[in-house]
Amino acid sequence: MKIVVCIKQVPDTKGGVKFNPDGTLDRGAMLTIMNPDDKAGLEAALRLKDQYGAEVTVVTMGLPKAEEVLREAMAMGADKGILVTDRVLGGADTWATSQTLAGAIRNLEYDLIITGRQAIDGDTAQVGPQISEHLGIPVISYAQNIKIEGDSVIVERQYDDRYHVLKAKMPCLITALAELNEPRYMTPGGIFDAYNAEITVWGRANLVDVEDSNLGLKGSPTQIAKASDKVRKGAGEKVNLDPTESVDYIIDKLKVKHVI
Amino acid sequence: MNIQDYKGVFVFAQQVDNELSGIALELVGKGKDLAKDLGTEVTAVLVGSGVGALADTLGEYGADKVIVVDDPELKEYRTEPYAHALASVINEFKPDIFLVGATAIGRDLGPRVSARIHTGLTADCTQLDIGDFPINPIPGKEQLHNQLLMTRPAFGGNTIATIACPEFRPQMATVRPGVMQKAPREAGRKAEVINYNPGFTPNDKYVEILEVVKAVSDVADIMDAKILVSGGRGVGSPENFKILEDLAEVIGGTVSCSRAVVDAGWKPKDLQVGQTGKTVRPNVYFAIGISGAIQHVAGMEEADIIIAINKDETAPIFEVADYGIVGDLNKIVPALTEKLKVELAEK
Numbered sequence: 001m002k003i004v005v006c007i008k009q010v011p012d013t014k015g016g017v018k019f020n021p022d023g024t025l026d027r028g029a030m031l032t033i034m035n036p037d038d039k040a041g042l043e044a045a046l047r048l049k050d051q052y053g054a055e056v057t058v059v060t061m062g063l064p065k066a067e068e069v070l071r072e073a074m075a076m077g078a079d080k081g082i083l084v085t086d087r088v089l090g091g092a093d094t095w096a097t098s099q100t101l102a103g104a105i106r107n108l109e110y111d112l113i114i115t116g117r118q119a120i121d122g123d124t125a126q127v128g129p130q131i132s133e134h135l136g137i138p139v140i141s142y143a144q145n146i147k148i149e150g151d152s153v154i155v156e157r158q159y160d161d162r163y164h165v166l167k168a169k170m171p172c173l174i175t176a177l178a179e180l181n182e183p184r185y186m187t188p189g190g191i192f193d194a195y196n197a198e199i200t201v202w203g204r205a206n207l208v209d210v211e212d213s214n215l216g217l218k219g220s221p222t223q224i225a226k227a228s229d230k231v232r233k234g235a236g237e238k239v240n241l242d243p244t245e246s247v248d249y250i251i252d253k254l255k256v257k258h259v260i
Numbered sequence: 261m262n263i264q265d266y267k268g269v270f271v272f273a274q275q276v277d278n279e280l281s282g283i284a285l286e287l288v289g290k291g292k293d294l295a296k297d298l299g300t301e302v303t304a305v306l307v308g309s310g311v312g313a314l315a316d317t318l319g320e321y322g323a324d325k326v327i328v329v330d331d332p333e334l335k336e337y338r339t340e341p342y343a344h345a346l347a348s349v350i351n352e353f354k355p356d357i358f359l360v361g362a363t364a365i366g367r368d369l370g371p372r373v374s375a376r377i378h379t380g381l382t383a384d385c386t387q388l389d390i391g392d393f394p395i396n397p398i399p400g401k402e403q404l405h406n407q408l409l410m411t412r413p414a415f416g417g418n419t420i421a422t423i424a425c426p427e428f429r430p431q432m433a434t435v436r437p438g439v440m441q442k443a444p445r446e447a448g449r450k451a452e453v454i455n456y457n458p459g460f461t462p463n464d465k466y467v468e469i470l471e472v473v474k475a476v477s478d479v480a481d482i483m484d485a486k487i488l489v490s491g492g493r494g495v496g497s498p499e500n501f502k503i504l505e506d507l508a509e510v511i512g513g514t515v516s517c518s519r520a521v522v523d524a525g526w527k528p529k530d531l532q533v534g535q536t537g538k539t540v541r542p543n544v545y546f547a548i549g550i551s552g553a554i555q556h557v558a559g560m561e562e563a564d565i566i567i568a569i570n571k572d573e574t575a576p577i578f579e580v581a582d583y584g585i586v587g588d589l590n591k592i593v594p595a596l597t598e599k600l601k602v603e604l605a606e607k
Contacts, residue, residue: 095374121414122414123383125367126374133343136465137464138464138467139368156473159276161530163472166468221378221379221380222380223423225393225394229420235581236584244595247595248599250585251600253567254544260603
């Protein structure tokens with residue numbers, strides 16, 4: 001079985017979030033990580049590899065620096081890493097990103113494509129389903145409990161108040177949630193091998209069946225009209241009183257605001 | 261693509277088990293506002309099996325037209341037939357704007373549809389306006405009018421971006437549930453109903469549903485609550501949520517929680533507030549033992565009054581709280597409940 005996993009290098013918005021004195025985000029001070037949902041997708045692929053035997057190829061699109069997450073993935077157990085990087089791909093929205101990744105994946109053999117549900121920087125959850133559309137294969141998003149049965153994959157797909165047990169013919173695309181599993185650590189030997197492993201680097205010329213008009217900023221239907229750091233409602237009052245006084249304070253505020 | 265051919269505001273009227281989801285009426289309400297600004301109509305697109313009767317409700321809440329796509333293949337939600345339904349409606353009726361709820365269904369369906377018809381899709385919008393693009397005139401660039409300006413949070417709620425889709429139609433957005441307001445119901449108001457079926461032929465993209473497992477949940481929907489008593493890891497144990505439940509009962513509120521509590525298995529996921537949970541905007545939000553990670557704040561900062569109780573005076577929750585109390589929740593919360601009982605009994 002051949003599995004392709006799409007991963008993304010993102011700024012770490014969790015824990016490592018730093019603010020400027022005016023309350024805006026200090027991006028320069030933030031670290032980059034492998035997107036958590038993507039890491040869960042990779043872990044799911046590696047478990048299928050452990051269970052059924054599979055070749056796992058990780059693909060990322062980004063700046064040359066994004067090679068770091070490919071090496072991390074290979075240190076966890078992925079077999080091959082492909083970096084898709086080219087100036088003409090910059091500024092892509094989800095349409096252009098999914099066109100790029102679909103163009104790269106058309107070079108590969110695959111039974112299963114796994115992507116994270118969403119990246120923590122954009123939070124769109126669009127690229128996975130859009131890749132599946134471009135490739136003309138079924139998509140199952142928010143997958144849990146992935147099993148292989150013959151030429152089909154059986155997964156649980158979570159909704160608000162229910163889940164569906166779905167069966168799809170392979171090839172198919174699955175999107176994974178960080179809650180899906182606990183990703184394994186890199187092994188020391190894996191880190192050593194990954195450091196020396198060869199990373200395949202592809203540019204525009206390697207993308208199959210994609211028109212220039214669908215790539216990068218120029219190929220992006222959505223355009224940013226305005227972007228700003230969020231202006232937060234300022235902090236209100238903060239008091240440090242004994243419990244009885246605290247209760248009186250809350251009751252007083254609830255009365256002033258006509259809650260009670 | 262001739263952009264002038266695309267007219268009207270369309271919304272996907274999500275239903276589950278032939279009951280309209282809350283987001284369907286919220287989108288009709290917002291769609292009505294946008295349609296008014298554009299001098300056009302709002303059309304609800306109802307997709308399912310045996311769902312025609314729901315068109316009346318959509319009309320009463322403001323839909324001018326309802327396009328009904330009714331087919332046995334559409335009984336339970338599946339990506340492919342639903343994507344085919346919406347893409348066919350778009351190709352046939354050519355809407356200027358198409359809105360979908362940012363629900364588990366809509367966030368799966370929206371990208372598949374936008375990729376099929378080649379247009380942009382802005383995810384998880386919290387604000388929609390009609391305006392100019394570029395917003396301010398730029399020399400040498402034509403300023404387009406009557407564009408849909410779609411505003412959404414990104415970077416875990418740290419930044420806000422406004423997005424336009426000037427060269428492709430329809431302008432598509434998924435919209436966060438609980439943010440837009442539904443219009444008041446006008447009993448007896450009728451929408452024009454159009455039945456449309458593009459034909460559904462199963463192929464390899466149709467997945468097979470082997471089983472539907474419904475979680476039995478008798479908890480109130482936290483998105484509808486006027487008062488939320490929300491607990492975090494600081495509550496300490498699932499048993500200790502009892503003191504929050506007592507407070508909620510006395511004040512007429514509902515208990516909700518942070519992600520840490522769900523991850524620890526103390527409370528079910530449908531009570532989770534935050535970016536990966538639900539967006540709430542109650543009149544009063546008690547944040548009890550919640551540190552206030554950005555992802556949590558993104559889901560509750562629109563509450564009218566935020567009251568935080570936390571023993572750590574540096575907790576980020578105090579940066580968004582209207583009233584912050586530094587102290588021991590185990591002492592304050594039960595005492596507050598008792599005092600409230602007395603206060604309310606006097607009324």
